[in-house]
Amino acid sequence: MANNLRMLRDGRGWTQGEAAAALGTTRNQYVKLEGGSRRLSDKWIKLASDAYGVDPGDVVTDRSGxxxxxxxxxxxxxxxxxxxxxxxxxxxxxxxxxxxxxxxxxxxxxxxxxxxxxxxxxxxxxxxxxxxxxxxxxxxxxxxxxxxxxxxxxxxxxxxxxxxxxxxxxxxxxxxxxxxxxxxxxxxx
CATH class of the missing domain: 2.10.109.10 (Umud Fragment, subunit A)
Incomplete structure (x- = not known):
């Protein structure tokens, strides 16, 4: 699930620090979410959805193809x-x-x-x-x-x-x- 956070962040041209600020968390926490070492709960999916202006499904659904x-x-x-x-x-x-x-x-x-x-x-x-x-x-x-x-x-x-x-x-x-x-x-x- 974390792979979409990276694509969303890259699509905005944001640094990990900027993405963390948009989600209201620390850079360290964001790195763990994006890298997959921290589970992407419903809370984080909602926060990412709001921050990036996308549907929650776009945060977790693999549409790379x-x-x-x-x-x-x-x-x-x-x-x-x-x-x-x-x-x-x-x-x-x-x-x-x-x-x-x-x-x-x-x-x-x-x-x-x-x-x-x-x-x-x-x-x-x-x-x-x-x-x-x-x-x-x-x-x-x-x-x-x-x-x-x-x-x-x-x-x-x-x-x-x-x-x-x-x-x-x-x-x-x-x-x-x-x-x-x-x-x-x-x-x-």
């Missing part, structure tokens, strides 16, 4: 409301760097190139605002109008607006981005 396919992302500029009626639909093989928060989405469209239509894109660090480290990166972005796209994020001309680019097709200009997550990896579907 698969991740949920949450829905579809657009790789074009056409108007599709991908955020409505999304999954999870299926499970997909997990990439090597998967964390318990990693999810996959199927790419629909050809702005990344026809090869990537139908591929899966993997992401996990969803942010409610675009941060500087996402600029210039390929990201899954949720737009205020409900579309979810996979695009390179660049700063727009207006404050708080962004340009979203694919390899082909017209960019989405002056985009109102509600959330963004850097793409971890892509695999054929």
């Amino acid at each position: 698969t991740v949920p396919v949450a829905g579809y992302v657009g790789a074009g500029t056409e108007m599709h409301f991908y955020s409505e009626c999304q999954g999870p639909f299926d499970e997909a093989p997990a990439p090597e760097d998967a964390t318990p928060q990693t999810i996959a989405a199927e790419i629909r469209g050809q702005s990344l190139g026809p090869l990537f239509n139908g591929w899966r894109v993997y992401f996990d660090d969803r942010r409610e605002a675009v941060t500087d480290d996402l600029i210039g990166r390929l990201c899954v972005v949720g737009l205020a109008d409900g579309r979810v796209l996979v695009k390179q994020v660049l700063r727009g001309k207006a404050e708080g607006r962004f340009e979203l680019h694919g390899q082909f097709g017209e960019p989405v200009l002056d985009a109102d981005v509600a959330w963004a997550a850097r793409v971890k990896s892509m695999m054929p579907g």
